[in-house]
Amino acid sequence: MADPTLKAALRGGEFIVAPGIFDMISARMADRMGFAALYATGYGTVASHLGVPDAGIATFTDMVSRMSRFAQGTRTPVIADADTGYGGLLNVRHTVQGYEAGGVTAIQIEDQEVPKKCGHTPGRRVIPAEEMALKIEVAAEARRSDDFLIIARTDARTTLGLDEAIRRGKLYARAGADIIFIESPESEEEMRRIGGEIDAPLLANNVEGGRTPILPAETLKAIGYNVAIFPAIGFLSVARALEGAYAHLRRNGDSHGLETYAFSDMNELMGFPEVWEFDAKWARPERSQAAE
Template identity: 70%
Template structure:
């Protein structure tokens, strides 16, 4: 079942900030921070799972298995990237049912051609709007829990312009999307225009460090009409930099000794994060019977 807290946050007009999660550690850390929502990033999940670009290579099975695992180890509602729905209308239905059954609270579907590409990289092409409308209608009909949200994304801005992107967003909202996601606006003025066009639907802002869209403060995003801001890349960008610093120290020193304070999470802390104290308590309680 979907967590009703996310829909309730939107209904209450509470602005939602969602960090990107991509593996078990990022999911557990983010889950403990008090966010209203977590966002399973396709870019980060594909990178961490396969070590490959987010370019339509990952399958439905790859993604639903990872998403379901994240849902099992967290309490915070999760919206998960599902690319194009992994095929035609029957695939979209299967994907929605699978993501919902996995324990997620929302699914993001986009109108790119297959194979899809990351939204802040070049070369994206979109399918006809009418085809995506059908996908959104199928997705809305397929879900069994009204708290499970359909996020409809259009990548039309980069290739076809802002006017077409807004037109598509409007069509997808009318088809049953709960949240509208206009990918890659290229200025604050464009974001203001998008906000004016969707006063009746929650709008999603994709905040990618170094991406095409300016990153605005939460207060400003709320002022211009957005309801949720996702930060899909923040976690894995920070983690990659931390890996590089730690491994460079090891290479230079031949040891992890002397690693600057704050550069390591600490073994005791990571054990606690991952739930080892519960394992140790279980072992203590059942030690006699286990011999």
């Protein structure tokens, strides 16, 4: 079931900073940091699971199992990317029910045409706003708990302009979305307009090297935002670390002098102490001793 603490935090005026997770190592690492929410990135999850671009290739079946594992393997509420809802209205209902049953707390659905594309890449096209509003209505009706939050994302800014993106954000809020996500504003001024004109909780997407300026949390809160996600921070950091580590190994033929995460710490992160404790509790005498 959805974790009620995320909705309570938003209602209480807390500004939510959510790091991107993309596999269970990143999920477990972020889970211990004390964040109010984790953001399960579609880009990172598709890249790590399938090794392909975030371009509508992954299916509902691919994603619901991953998103459910993130939610079930952590204690922190999980906000999960669900692309376009993986199809039409019936697909949206099925997606919401699947994600909620898997333990996800908030689901993000966007108004792109199928196949969708990553929000900070070119070539994105959107469906009619009224069609997306119906998807949001279906999503809101399909959830079993009001603690399960619906995030409506519009990608209209890049192709249709900011005015249309703001219009869609207002429409999606009226349709029942709990949080509005205007993707890819291109300046702080645009973000201030969004915060000033949309009377609903707002999400800022912070992608290192992306189209949107990354503003401090204090500034985002002051101009009307409530949530800041950092979807790429995990997989970009890991990619840089792996590039350096593998280059070191190729260059030197060994790992001497390479700074890595401690193997003992990784054992602890993955839960090996519990396995060892279980083994010790249920250890059986040796066969030879049993024969005596």
